[in-house]
Every structure is written in C-alpha cells, then in structure tokens.
Amino acid sequence: MNTRAWSFAPVSEKRTYALPLLLLPVWVVIYVFLQPAVDAVVHSLPGMMPGSMLTEAVRFFLYEVPKVLLLLTLIVFLVGIVRSYFSPERTRRILGKRSTFTGNILASLLGVVTPFCSCSAVPLFIGFVEAGVPLGVTFSFLIAAPMINEIALVLLFGLFGWKTALLYAGTGLLIAITAGYVIGRLKVERFVEDWVYAIRPGSGMVPDEAMPFAQRIEHGFESVRDIVGKVWLYVVVGIAVGAGIHGFVPENFMASIMGKSAWWSVPISVLIGVPLYSNAAGIIPIVQALLEKGASLGTVLAFMMSVIGLSFPETIILKKVLKLPLIFIFVGVVATGILIVGYVFNFIY
Amino acid sequence: MTIKVLGPGCMNCKTLERRTREAVEQLSLDAIIQKVEDYQGMSLYGIMSTPGHVIDGKVVSQGRVPTVETIKELIQQSRQ
Numbered sequence: 354m355n356t357r358a359w360s361f362a363p364v365s366e367k368r369t370y371a372l373p374l375l376l377l378p379v380w381v382v383i384y385v386f387l388q389p390a391v392d393a394v395v396h397s398l399p400g401m402m403p404g405s406m407l408t409e410a411v412r413f414f415l416y417e418v419p420k421v422l423l424l425l426t427l428i429v430f431l432v433g434i435v436r437s438y439f440s441p442e443r444t445r446r447i448l449g450k451r452s453t454f455t456g457n458i459l460a461s462l463l464g465v466v467t468p469f470c471s472c473s474a475v476p477l478f479i480g481f482v483e484a485g486v487p488l489g490v491t492f493s494f495l496i497a498a499p500m501i502n503e504i505a506l507v508l509l510f511g512l513f514g515w516k517t518a519l520l521y522a523g524t525g526l527l528i529a530i531t532a533g534y535v536i537g538r539l540k541v542e543r544f545v546e547d548w549v550y551a552i553r554p555g556s557g558m559v560p561d562e563a564m565p566f567a568q569r570i571e572h573g574f575e576s577v578r579d580i581v582g583k584v585w586l587y588v589v590v591g592i593a594v595g596a597g598i599h600g601f602v603p604e605n606f607m608a609s610i611m612g613k614s615a616w617w618s619v620p621i622s623v624l625i626g627v628p629l630y631s632n633a634a635g636i637i638p639i640v641q642a643l644l645e646k647g648a649s650l651g652t653v654l655a656f657m658m659s660v661i662g663l664s665f666p667e668t669i670i671l672k673k674v675l676k677l678p679l680i681f682i683f684v685g686v687v688a689t690g691i692l693i694v695g696y697v698f699n700f701i702y
Numbered sequence: 703m704t705i706k707v708l709g710p711g712c713m714n715c716k717t718l719e720r721r722t723r724e725a726v727e728q729l730s731l732d733a734i735i736q737k738v739e740d741y742q743g744m745s746l747y748g749i750m751s752t753p754g755h756v757i758d759g760k761v762v763s764q765g766r767v768p769t770v771e772t773i774k775e776l777i778q779q780s781r782q
Contacts (some may be wrong), residue, residue, distance in 0.1 A: 441750035472712035
C-alpha cells in the first residue's frame, strides 16, 4: 500500500499551504477588534443601560462566544497537526518497553498528544495489553487522555487565563501519573477480562508516519471540521448559561455553597461530577461564572476534573474489558486524586 | 468484495458506514458491507482506534472518517 492512499480529496499542495497563511491574518484581525466591536454593538442596542445586569450578560455572551470559538479553531488546528505525528501504534511502541513510573510519566504525557476518543478506549486498551504495556502505565494513559484535552485547555485559557489552564494541566498530569502508578502496584491483572489476554495480535496496519507536511495541514483542517463542528453548540449554550450567572446572580452567592469554608463542597462536587457527563466546552463557562460568584478554586477544579476526566459512558465502555472490581478501583483511585487536588488548592488559595 | 466497518456504534462509525454505502453505490459495485460491533471481532484486525475500515480483510484506515471520494479511491486501489 502506498502512502498516497491516505490523501484526502485531491487538493493541490500550494492551496493547502496558502489557506492557513491567508486565514491567520484574518483570525488575528477579528481577535484584536472583537472587544471594541462588541462594545460598540452593545452600546448601540436600544435599552442597554451601561452597567445594568442585562447589558453585562449580553456583553459577556457576545464577546466570549466568538472569542472562545476563535481560540478553539486555532488550537484545534494546531493540535491536529501535532497529533498527526502521534499515532496510537507509535505510542504503544514507545510505552511497550518502559518500566513503571517512567512509563507512567511518559504515558500521561503521551495521553495528552495522542489522538483519542472514548469510543476507542477498548481497542486501545487491548492494543496496549497485547504489546505488553504494564496495566498501571495503560491506566495513566487512559486517565490523562480524556482529562487533559485541547478543548478543556482552550476554554480554561480563554475564560480563566493561562495560570489556571497550566494549573489544570499540571495537576491533571500528576493525578494520571500517581493514579496509574497506584493501580499498577495493586496487581489488578486478574480483574481484566480473560479474553483480552487470549487475543493473538492482529495484522493491523502500518501507521503512516512519513506523511508529507501538506497532508498534516489537511489533518489540521479535518480536526477543526470534526471537533469544532461537534462542540460549538456546547460552547454557545455553556457561555449563555455562564452569561446568565455572570449578569444576574449576586456576588458571593456561591461562597456558602461552593466556598472555601464549606469543607464538604469538595467531595460533593466530585460525587456530582463523576456521573455527570458533559463536554468540557459546556461545563467550563458555567464553572467560570460560579468561581466569580464566590466558589473556591479547589472546589471548582475538582468539579471540572471529575466531570471531564471521569465519565460514566467511558466506564461503561471499559466494562467490556475490565471486571467490576477494577472499574471501582479505577474510579476510586482517580476520584481520590481529584479530592486531594481540590483540598490542596482550597488550602493554598 | 467485502467491506467491513469496525466500531461499537459511535457517531463516527455510523458516518463511515453511510459513506461506505454511498461510495459503493456510486461505483455501482457488488460489495457486501458488514458492521463489526463487538470488540473481540474488532481485535482480530489489530486496530487501536475506531472506526476501522477493512476492505477484503485488509485494514485501510482507522481512527478517522474518510470522505466518500477517499473511500472510492481506497476501494479502487484494493481492486487492483
């Protein structure tokens, strides 16, 4: 099979390179002039009193939606190019010969950059087991991959700033590394469904790592169509709810419920967050508004991580290859890690 | 010719199945299109991301949804 079999609709290479170069300045211009443009529009609308609740909510919505979508488009495009260098097969090859701990660190980092969707969790798990990747290392990957994704990071960066985005990524990695390490130490191999070990490695497909760069750019566009096309509605709805909270909920309203002094808020956030399944794009704008109204950072982080990182559908899917005790161990260890993160941040800030 | 779509039933798998049918129709081929939804069946092909696309026993793509045009190209190639 030749490499051209991978090419998408026939596009001339020149056009592939020219398109991003043309779109980038347009992107920058829109991004720079967005704030003044939105201000002008809001002022010109009838009945928008400066400083009123409604005005603030409308302004917030009209500014944040295009801003977040712009950031999302750019980052998803770039991440799409980066991910074309990391196939699951390649990641498996890298992890196959690693010992634990170094393996846990590498797996968590690779979990961030390797293309992953929760519907692929099972074939990926089987592929890792076949290649002899230790179970704990596999779990580090499976924890990091959904938790630290580009959508979460873009929204955190856009709505909270780079510090919170880094904090989230850092603590997420820490949880993936330690939780994977702990699960590895627990010797849980017997809780993997027996048929998984019985599988003889299939032929598979030689991953095409030597793609021409033009094709990687195509890959970036494909990710934008795919991911932004899927999450834009969550962004709009999430920011609309966030704008409502932003404009109409009184200051410090959340302090007594999700504030620092409410010690029980962290476990409750995790308990609510684990079964709750939402896209990062839908939950982060709401959480940002809550933070503004007096919820504490640790509680908010814990809530986000349990919603995004531990999802009910994913555990159901993993049930196909893991016996029930291991499902509970997996959820329990990760939830404990998230709890610790929540308390530590409530303590520090 | 047998074309298999490997996937547990997520959005991408359904899209791939639909596009495969379209491609086969456009080429007016006499091909059997099968959907493999169980993981054990999928694991025989050694794919690590879904949806997997198998033409005559050979994995031609995985983890992505090729366009109808690309699928037609892939089919033509494996016929040669």
